[in-house]
Amino acid sequence: MPSAGPVSLLRSRLESLLLVADEPTTAADFARLLGEPEEAVTAALTEISTEFSDRGMGFDLREREGAWRLYTRRENSATVEAKILDGAQTRLSRAALETLAVVAYRQPVTRSQVAAVRGVNCDGVMRTLTLRGLVKEVGVTGEVGGAHLYATTELFLEQLGIGSLDALPDLAPLLPEVDQIDLS
The missing domain is CATH 1.10.10.10 (Winged helix-like DNA-binding domain superfamily/Winged helix DNA-binding domain)
Incomplete structure (x- = not known):
């Protein structure tokens, strides 16, 4: 030393x-x-x-x-978490957690693809997750009118205490493949 x-x-x-x-x-x-x-x-x-x-x-x-x-x-971590949570409601709603899970497991993904998996509109929830720094825009699709593509952030990984998405539990087989989602 x-x-x-x-x-x-x-x-x-x-x-x-x-x-x-x-x-x-x-x-x-x-x-x-x-x-x-x-x-x-x-x-x-x-x-x-x-x-x-x-x-x-x-x-x-x-x-x-x-x-x-x-x-x-x-x-x-317990002390830091207590400070961060002190006096602030930082818990995510069930809708936000569901949306975040879809983005985490199927990224990059569009809002309409997330909505199709969840069965409800997710625009407001995606805005909240973006504002909290858990989700970010990472590009646009190659289609006409290119929809925005979203992915999780480093903050998301830090909040979960993991180094990469590979450390997520293997839940992906339970979700439909993004390209199989009917957007009509």
Whole structure:
């Protein structure tokens, strides 16, 4: 573990960038922003991550798929959740949970495809999920008038505490294939 003395300017600047980063960032991107060699940035990120872990800090610096991000320590999830939920009604309605499940298992998917699976209009629910950052627009279909395509976000994965959609339970066989849904 590094000494308790002053940290390097590179490390100090990296820590500042990590605090304001709203998405995982690669060492190459940090290096470009800081005008530093990528190897030095990677070494500093690894040092920070190791120190946070060794000291049992309230947060972790994790690297996933070549990108780095600060996360709250898993052991503190109940405390963090209590703070987030304190005074705010953040529970999703049954309709929102159903819609989110359809999007998660059949993405990318259009609103009309989600509505066809659920059997009801889902425009309002999709807007709510988009505003909460759980679903995002990822493109348009190739058809005339191209309908918007939606998928889940990194926040969705973080909220579930999983690293990828592959970690979802195997429920997909219970849902109809998107291309088999009759939209007429």
